[in-house]
Amino acid sequence: MRQIVGEAHLSTDETILHNNGHDETEDLVYLPEVVVFPETVTQISQLMRLCNAELIPVTVRGGGSGLAGGALPVEGGLVISTKRMDKILHLDEQNFQVTVEPGMITENLQNTLKDKGLFYPVDPSSKGWSFIGGNVNTNAGGPRAVKYGVVKDHVLNLEVVLPNGDIIWTGANTLKNSTGYNLTQLMVGSEGTLGVVTKIVLKLQPYPTQQLLMLAPFRSPESACAAVAAIFQSGVTPSALEFMERNAIEWAIRYVGETPVPLNDEDQAHLLIEVDGFHLESLYADCETISKVLEQFDCGEIFFADNDAQKTALWKLRRNAPQAVKNNSIYKEEDTVVPRAELPRLLRKVKETGEKYGFESVCYGHAGDGNLHVNILKGTLSDAVWHDELPKGIREIFEFVKSVGGTISGEHGIGLVQKSYLDIVFSPVEMELQRGIKRLFDPNGILNPGKVV
Amino acid sequence: MRQIVGEAHLSTDETILHNNGHDETEDLVYLPEVVVFPETVTQISQLMRLCNAELIPVTVRGGGSGLAGGALPVEGGLVISTKRMDKILHLDEQNFQVTVEPGMITENLQNTLKDKGLFYPVDPSSKGWSFIGGNVNTNAGGPRAVKYGVVKDHVLNLEVVLPNGDIIWTGANTLKNSTGYNLTQLMVGSEGTLGVVTKIVLKLQPYPTQQLLMLAPFRSPESACAAVAAIFQSGVTPSALEFMERNAIEWAIRYVGETPVPLNDEDQAHLLIEVDGFHLESLYADCETISKVLEQFDCGEIFFADNDAQKTALWKLRRNAPQAVKNNSIYKEEDTVVPRAELPRLLRKVKETGEKYGFESVCYGHAGDGNLHVNILKGTLSDAVWHDELPKGIREIFEFVKSVGGTISGEHGIGLVQKSYLDIVFSPVEMELQRGIKRLFDPNGILNPGKVV
Numbered sequence: 001m002r003q004i005v006g007e008a009h010l011s012t013d014e015t016i017l018h019n020n021g022h023d024e025t026e027d028l029v030y031l032p033e034v035v036v037f038p039e040t041v042t043q044i045s046q047l048m049r050l051c052n053a054e055l056i057p058v059t060v061r062g063g064g065s066g067l068a069g070g071a072l073p074v075e076g077g078l079v080i081s082t083k084r085m086d087k088i089l090h091l092d093e094q095n096f097q098v099t100v101e102p103g104m105i106t107e108n109l110q111n112t113l114k115d116k117g118l119f120y121p122v123d124p125s126s127k128g129w130s131f132i133g134g135n136v137n138t139n140a141g142g143p144r145a146v147k148y149g150v151v152k153d154h155v156l157n158l159e160v161v162l163p164n165g166d167i168i169w170t171g172a173n174t175l176k177n178s179t180g181y182n183l184t185q186l187m188v189g190s191e192g193t194l195g196v197v198t199k200i201v202l203k204l205q206p207y208p209t210q211q212l213l214m215l216a217p218f219r220s221p222e223s224a225c226a227a228v229a230a231i232f233q234s235g236v237t238p239s240a241l242e243f244m245e246r247n248a249i250e251w252a253i254r255y256v257g258e259t260p261v262p263l264n265d266e267d268q269a270h271l272l273i274e275v276d277g278f279h280l281e282s283l284y285a286d287c288e289t290i291s292k293v294l295e296q297f298d299c300g301e302i303f304f305a306d307n308d309a310q311k312t313a314l315w316k317l318r319r320n321a322p323q324a325v326k327n328n329s330i331y332k333e334e335d336t337v338v339p340r341a342e343l344p345r346l347l348r349k350v351k352e353t354g355e356k357y358g359f360e361s362v363c364y365g366h367a368g369d370g371n372l373h374v375n376i377l378k379g380t381l382s383d384a385v386w387h388d389e390l391p392k393g394i395r396e397i398f399e400f401v402k403s404v405g406g407t408i409s410g411e412h413g414i415g416l417v418q419k420s421y422l423d424i425v426f427s428p429v430e431m432e433l434q435r436g437i438k439r440l441f442d443p444n445g446i447l448n449p450g451k452v453v
Numbered sequence: 454m455r456q457i458v459g460e461a462h463l464s465t466d467e468t469i470l471h472n473n474g475h476d477e478t479e480d481l482v483y484l485p486e487v488v489v490f491p492e493t494v495t496q497i498s499q500l501m502r503l504c505n506a507e508l509i510p511v512t513v514r515g516g517g518s519g520l521a522g523g524a525l526p527v528e529g530g531l532v533i534s535t536k537r538m539d540k541i542l543h544l545d546e547q548n549f550q551v552t553v554e555p556g557m558i559t560e561n562l563q564n565t566l567k568d569k570g571l572f573y574p575v576d577p578s579s580k581g582w583s584f585i586g587g588n589v590n591t592n593a594g595g596p597r598a599v600k601y602g603v604v605k606d607h608v609l610n611l612e613v614v615l616p617n618g619d620i621i622w623t624g625a626n627t628l629k630n631s632t633g634y635n636l637t638q639l640m641v642g643s644e645g646t647l648g649v650v651t652k653i654v655l656k657l658q659p660y661p662t663q664q665l666l667m668l669a670p671f672r673s674p675e676s677a678c679a680a681v682a683a684i685f686q687s688g689v690t691p692s693a694l695e696f697m698e699r700n701a702i703e704w705a706i707r708y709v710g711e712t713p714v715p716l717n718d719e720d721q722a723h724l725l726i727e728v729d730g731f732h733l734e735s736l737y738a739d740c741e742t743i744s745k746v747l748e749q750f751d752c753g754e755i756f757f758a759d760n761d762a763q764k765t766a767l768w769k770l771r772r773n774a775p776q777a778v779k780n781n782s783i784y785k786e787e788d789t790v791v792p793r794a795e796l797p798r799l800l801r802k803v804k805e806t807g808e809k810y811g812f813e814s815v816c817y818g819h820a821g822d823g824n825l826h827v828n829i830l831k832g833t834l835s836d837a838v839w840h841d842e843l844p845k846g847i848r849e850i851f852e853f854v855k856s857v858g859g860t861i862s863g864e865h866g867i868g869l870v871q872k873s874y875l876d877i878v879f880s881p882v883e884m885e886l887q888r889g890i891k892r893l894f895d896p897n898g899i900l901n902p903g904k905v906v
């Protein structure tokens with residue numbers, strides 16, 4: 001391996017092993033034996049060929065912001081960090097396409113594009129430190145998915161190193177493609193278990209020149225959730241439609257130390273609603289339509305962000321909700337997703353399950369997509385209850401989610417920590433098909449072992 | 454089989470075998486031995502179980518509008534027609550979702566949805582007779598794909614009968630899903646080779662209340678193509694951006710017997726451009742922006758469709774171009790797709806290849822997507838040249854397409870007639886992965902044998 005990546009780009013240093021042995025999933029740490037920092041696809045191909053021959057487990061790592069343990073090297077072995085592969089290889093402004101390496105931080109990519117008037121809309125909360133390669137591997141979402149879709153809707157083509165070292169392209173650099181089976185979409189969201197993504201071709205669009213942002217308080221979380229489906233039925237598609245329970249916004253206010261809006265006693269939940277586009281007049285009309293809908297759902301006084309500073313402050317609250325929770329208690333985050341009109345029932349189910357098992361929860365998320373992040377707090381629960389009883393409660397929530405047409409991960413992935421719940425959403429036949437795909441790509445099971453299937 | 458579907462829904466009648474033995478691909482006919490018309494997923498499951506045990510080839514058939522021979526029963530055996538499975542099973546207006554059977558005609562589905570203010574945007578030219586199941590299997594596109602995407606961007610979940618008779622669902626009824634490998638996207642565009650799609654869950658959106666349509670003539674086809682990329686760079690995303698060579702529009706005018714616009718001698722190509730949305734004022738602004746762009750590309754006088762009758766007449770011309778060509782000569786239609794800024798070069802390559810091999814061509818297509826339908830006319834070519842020489846010319850065009858980042862089918866699929874060109878776009882390793890997926894789903898190779906891989 002030393003010969004492949006060079007002396008300076010291989011490490012067995014304990015701190016480095018530790019840094020590459022955890023992500024943002026709970027407090028889990030698994031140490032690899034070696035970490036390498038390759039710079040080219042050829043190096044990755046050579047590494048994979050070697051590891052495949054020697055049956056060395058390989059885990060590929062991006063920014064380490066994962067919430068399902070997808071990048072944890074649970075069987076030790078080699079970690080391939082993509083951090084040195086962080087360049088834009090080709091910005092094709094004529095065709096609205098960019099070819100980028102997996103190790104680029106998503107927000108850096110977005111900022112570079114924005115300077116050219118181009119827009120890559122997918123903005124997970126972790127965009128400031130997660131890598132675009134990791135985003136591809138989890139099929140990441142974020143607030144704007146409600147209008148612009150998730151990663152899978154923006155990836156045109158991928159260069160991938162297969163576990164045996166072979167290098168393939170999964171598709172073509174075109175907006176349409178009906179040529180064979182869709183390997184691109186098979187790779188997106190595969191959590192690094194099928195191949196190593198080494199180049200990513202994304203489609204871009206013009207950067208919307210106008211955004212309007214509003215924050216609406218509700219007397220009950222359920223009426224906030226109920227308003228969500230009604231907004232879409234009014235004909236408006238917001239570019240973000242985020243839900244926060246009272247404690248989420250309260251904790252976030254405390255965490256960031258700023259109070260951009262007064263929080264009234266009766267405000268039990270908020271919707272953060274953004275519309276974007278190119279014509280300000282139409283956006284004002286959209287906001288008016290939305291306001292009329294909200295009034296029907298026991299909504300308090302709506303706050304319109306008047307300037308960029310206010311917008312930034314509101315987004316900061318929402319984006320820091322996860323960190324605020326993390327700062328408050330040991331917790332588990334569940335990434336439930338349902339058809340959006342089922343949100344009120346999902347929220348009720350979460351709270352009922354909490355009462356039954358004795359846990360508190362903080363819920364927020366991308367309500368427009370029906371994607372609710374359920375943060376279950378350890379609080380004063382005993383370790384025994386936390387480890388042995390809680391999974392039963394989570395199972396009950398997930399079974400409810402499945403029963404209304406939803407599933408157990410909207411954007412975080414299955415990784416390590418959700419594996420044991422897969423039987424809820426997949427039949428044995430479906431599970432066996434998933435395993436068959438894994439075997440086809442990675443017959444020796446060396447790539448990200450112990451994950452997903 | 455008789456017991457499974459009932460006496461009345463099985464046929465060996467010669468006319469029925471013939472009707473189910475061809476689609477819209479050239480003049481190809483392959484007769485099956487039996488045609489069945491099942492009504493339920495259980496019946497299809499039983500049929501597949503039987504055929505898998507007895508190794509009987511099975512080809513599933515939709516509306517028969519295919520242009521790549523994907524539904525031709527080349528090995529005889531059983532044809533399963535989905536025409537009796539033509540119902541909307543559940544229209545979920547709250548969640549903007551519809552669950553539909555595969556045998557529903559796409560336009561019927563769209564009209565039913567439109568009455569409720571809901572929009573399923575994918576509108577292949579064949580929408581009046583193609584089935585939604587066939588659209589799913591070819592990953593169909595059509596004019597609106599440029600703004601709204603192709604079928605794959607609208608399918609949330611599929612019920613599928615596997616070749617062995619097992620029934621699975623591929624995903625969840627959610628807008629986001631990061632739970633395991635994406636079997637939904639693997640099935641979309643798989644041309645009936647991996648499983649039988651029996652239920653389709655589509656996401657919907659509000660029906661845009663406003664459309665504006667304009668037709669712009671150009672002195673050269675290449676300047677028309679060059680204008681396409683420039684329109685997007687202006688920041689406007691049209692809901693359709695169609696290209697027609699002069700002979701395409703001329704033949705279509707003759708074929709439909711209507712002349713909605715005067716055709717001047719110097720008009721060598723046209724762009725048909727639509728914008729849609731909810732705010733008429735913004736659409737007028739978009740049209741103004743587009744007009745300014747077009748002026749820079751030697752554009753003639755732009756015709757704005759003032760009323761619905763004019764809009765219908767213009768769309769009728771574009772939609773009838775394929776039939777007009779068909780009516781004129783034996784032909785082959787190639788479904789090339791490239792990054793859209795490469796369109797002028799692609800068009801030049803087609804014409805140069807035509808001069809080299811002595812064929813005429815009529816080109817039109819979804820220029821906004823870079824998807825150019827190249828119709829190669831037999832005209833006065835001898836059978837020998839048509840069968841032996843022409844494939845070399847097509848190969849040259851496809852090799853060019855690949856060299857600029859494109860591929861050989863944008864929306865028609867590979868089916869039977871494009872199989873021999875797959876080596877141009879797939880490396881041996883990529884091809885072997887594709888074959889591996891086929892083997893995983895259909896180890897006995899009974900489902901739509903002889904297609905794609």
